[in-house]
Amino acid sequence: MIIRTDKPGASRRHFLRGAGVALALPWMESLAGAQTKAANKPPVRFATVYFSNGVEPEHWWAKGEGTAMKIGPALSPMEPHAGDYTFIKGLYHHQAFISTSPHLGRSPNLLSGAKVSLDPADIRVGTSFDQILSQRIGGQTAVPSLALGIEPNELRLEDGLSMIYGSCISWATPSRPATKEIYPARTFDLLVGDGTGRKLDRSILDAVRQETRDLQPKINGSDRTKLGEYLESIRDIEKRIERAAKDERMEGWRPTLDKPNMERPADALPQDVPQHMKMMLDLMVLAFQMDKTRIITLMLNNDLSQMNFRFVEGVKGALHLDLTHNQKAPAAEAMYLKTNQYHVAQFAYLVDRLKKIDEGGQSILDNSMLMLASSLFDGDSHGADQLPILLAGKGGGSLRPGRNLDYLEKGDDQRRACSLYLSLMDKMGVPLDKFGDASTRLAEV
Numbered sequence: 176m177i178i179r180t181d182k183p184g185a186s187r188r189h190f191l192r193g194a195g196v197a198l199a200l201p202w203m204e205s206l207a208g209a210q211t212k213a214a215n216k217p218p219v220r221f222a223t224v225y226f227s228n229g230v231e232p233e234h235w236w237a238k239g240e241g242t243a244m245k246i247g248p249a250l251s252p253m254e255p256h257a258g259d260y261t262f263i264k265g266l267y268h269h270q271a272f273i274s275t276s277p278h279l280g281r282s283p284n285l286l287s288g289a290k291v292s293l294d295p296a297d298i299r300v301g302t303s304f305d306q307i308l309s310q311r312i313g314g315q316t317a318v319p320s321l322a323l324g325i326e327p328n329e330l331r332l333e334d335g336l337s338m339i340y341g342s343c344i345s346w347a348t349p350s351r352p353a354t355k356e357i358y359p360a361r362t363f364d365l366l367v368g369d370g371t372g373r374k375l376d377r378s379i380l381d382a383v384r385q386e387t388r389d390l391q392p393k394i395n396g397s398d399r400t401k402l403g404e405y406l407e408s409i410r411d412i413e414k415r416i417e418r419a420a421k422d423e424r425m426e427g428w429r430p431t432l433d434k435p436n437m438e439r440p441a442d443a444l445p446q447d448v449p450q451h452m453k454m455m456l457d458l459m460v461l462a463f464q465m466d467k468t469r470i471i472t473l474m475l476n477n478d479l480s481q482m483n484f485r486f487v488e489g490v491k492g493a494l495h496l497d498l499t500h501n502q503k504a505p506a507a508e509a510m511y512l513k514t515n516q517y518h519v520a521q522f523a524y525l526v527d528r529l530k531k532i533d534e535g536g537q538s539i540l541d542n543s544m545l546m547l548a549s550s551l552f553d554g555d556s557h558g559a560d561q562l563p564i565l566l567a568g569k570g571g572g573s574l575r576p577g578r579n580l581d582y583l584e585k586g587d588d589q590r591r592a593c594s595l596y597l598s599l600m601d602k603m604g605v606p607l608d609k610f611g612d613a614s615t616r617l618a619e620v
Contacts (some may be wrong), residue, residue, distance in 0.1 A: 217428050217534050218315075219571040219603055220463050220543040221308065222471040223286065224525065225344050226518035227478045228499035229554030230563045234512050237262035241577040249512060252520035253565070258577040259526060259540065260567035265583030266592040267561050269612055271550065277557035279333060279340040282478035282550040283352075285562075286344055288593040288611030295335050303346045304596040304610060306353055308470050311605045318365055320345075320470035321462060322353040323455050325448065326477045333479060341478035344550075355474070359440035359454040366458065366467045367435055430466040431534050437461060449486055452521055460528045463539055469603075475518055478550065484514050499554035511554070519565075522547040526567050543568040544599055562592055566620075573602040580619055588615070595620060 234249035242257045253260060268288040274280025280291045289301020305320060313319025322345040329338035343352035356362050387402060394402065437457060445451035455473055462468050476482045476495060484490040484498070490510045498514055501507030522545070529540040547565040552558040561583060569576060582590045593611030598620040600607060608614065 215428050216571065217537065217539075217542040218466065218469055219573070220469040220471075220539070221305065221546075221599065221603055222459060222463075222473070222525075222543065223305065223344070223546045223548060224473050224475065224522050225285065226475045226515075226547075226549050227282065227341075227480045228476075228495060229549050229551030229558065230515050231508060231511050231555070232553050232558075234515065235552075235563055237264075237579045240579050244577070244579060249515040250519055250565075252516060252523040253526075256523060256526050256530070256567070259530065260545075260565050261574070261576050261578045261580060263564040263566060263595070264579075264581045265561050265585070265590055266564060266595060266617075267559065267590055268592050269587070272559045274559075276334065276336060278478050278551075279336045279338075281557075281559050283340040283343060283346065285548060285550045286472070286596070287346065288591070288596075288613070289349070291340065293336065295332075295337070297350075298337055298339060299350050300340070300346055301349050301611065303344065303353075303472075304593075304600060305345055305470050305472050306347050307607070307610070308600060308603055308605055309347075309353075312603065313468075313470060316466060316468045318462070318468040320353070320472075321362070321365070321459075321468050322355045322472050323362060323459070324355045324357045324474040324477070325451050325455065326474070326480060326482065327357055328352075328355060329477060338477075338479070342474075344474060345472045353472075358442075358444055359451070359458060360442045362455070362458045363435070363437075363439050363461075366462055366465060367439075428535065430464060431532060432461070432464045435461060435465070447486075448482065453524070456521060456525050456528070459525060460532070460539075463529065463543065464532060475521060484510070484517065487513050487517050489513050501555055503555065519547070522565065522567075529568075540567065541569045542571045544570045544574060544602065546599075561590075564592075564595075570599075570602045574620070578619075582617075589618065591615075591617075 230249055234247045236247040237250070238245045244257055244262070246253060246262070268284060270288060270290045271281040271284055274291060274293075276291065276293055280293065283300045284291050286303035286305055287301035292299035309320035322343070324342075326342070328342040331338050333341065339352060343355055345353040345355070347353045356365070387406060390402065391399070440454055445454060452475060459471050459473060462471060480495045482495045484495055485492070490498070490513050493507065493510065495514060498507055498511045501511060526540060526545060529543060530538050532539045534542065545567040549563050552561045552563055566574070567576065568574060591611070591613040593613035594615055594617040597607060597610050597613055598616045600610070601616065
């Protein structure tokens with residue numbers, strides 16, 4: 176006798192019963208309910224790759240659609256991936272557009288659209304939508320989300336404002352950025368340990384619990400609240416250890432890797448920028464392939480970046496910020512184009528790698544949504560009337576790449592970048608009524 180449990184919410188195990196013995200049958204799609212079929216599909220992932228200081232508009236454009244799409248010189252590294260991405264034109268953030276700070280009023284709110292406080296005593300922006308995703312669905316993986324970068328957080332002031340604004344696009348709360356990791360080795364350890372960078376070790380947690388028990392009688396009510404919050408974070412670590420210690424995927428979809436397929440990077444911070452960027456991109460691929468996280472942001476450079484692009488052929492002697500603020504000088508413009516091409520090439524590398532990894536008839540790219548963006552359009556004039564955005568991948572079938580979407584001539588309410596974010600969050604299983612300055616989804620996405 177086969178006992179079926181294919182109604183919604185039922186166990187995915189089926190049993191063959193006879194002579195008082197119950198044996199588990201192998202998973203069979205024909206007996207599966209809707210939830211089982213969903214569990215048999217790869218998850219949808221989201222990543223943002225950010226580059227600072229905008230683009231040269233003359234070189235950033237697209238015409239036509241699909242494999243016949245023609246693109247501007249800055250986008251040339253994406254030519255091998257025609258049909259894998261959508262060019263999006265005309266979206267913007269109103270709060271960024273009206274900000275009086277040409278850089279720091281526009282970069283930290285790239286993923287939130289929130290107002291950036293220009294009061295030096297009050298660092299405040301908005302929770303970014305990658306962190307909304309992390310809060311809602313991050314518990315499904317060992318690492319709720321990753322915020323990665325190449326350059327460290329800067330603590331200096333720029334025009335009286337903290338450069339923490341220019342160092343972070345991922346914000347866990349309106350006043351606290353997500354911890355940005357720039358060391359490849361520490362990122363690797365996050366992916367192969369308990370999700371916190373430590374090796375799996377319950378004895379450490381047991382010792383911490385004993386110490387907190389000893390503290391309880393000695394502290395007041397306010398401190399007990401703080402201690403409770405701390406213990407909740409300890410419980411979160413315990414859950415990660417439990418998840419890592421057992422295979423929770425007895426049936427259905429499984430990651431294509433259960434162990435890293437790359438060596439642990441050296442402890443030191445790479446001093447070669449191209450090598451550093453490639454390592455971080457490879458770690459993003461590893462994170463998705465092992466299903467250690469489904470939400471990642473990567474800053475290729477900070478806003479107002481002092482990165483020197485002399486490693487790019489034809490770029491000499493100038494820092495990135497100087498190249499982008501060039502007053503249209505022809506020689507500097509030519510080098511600015513090369514830096515834009517270099518940033519796009521990093522995104523193209525990520526697209527190419529994910530496109531080549533099969534996970535059951537689909538690539539990881541097919542099951543991902545990858546966004547390339549900067550917080551300015553015309554870097555020389557600090558233009559914030561639109562954002563340069565590419566969106567690659569199929570989002571598990573919810574996106575149709577290969578299109579050229581132009582919202583520039585539409586009304587302001589149809590140009591909200593936060594409408595795009597609402598649409599993307601829907602596709603990640605996190606529907607919201609409102610986010611940032613938008614309460615409607617972006618048409619055609």
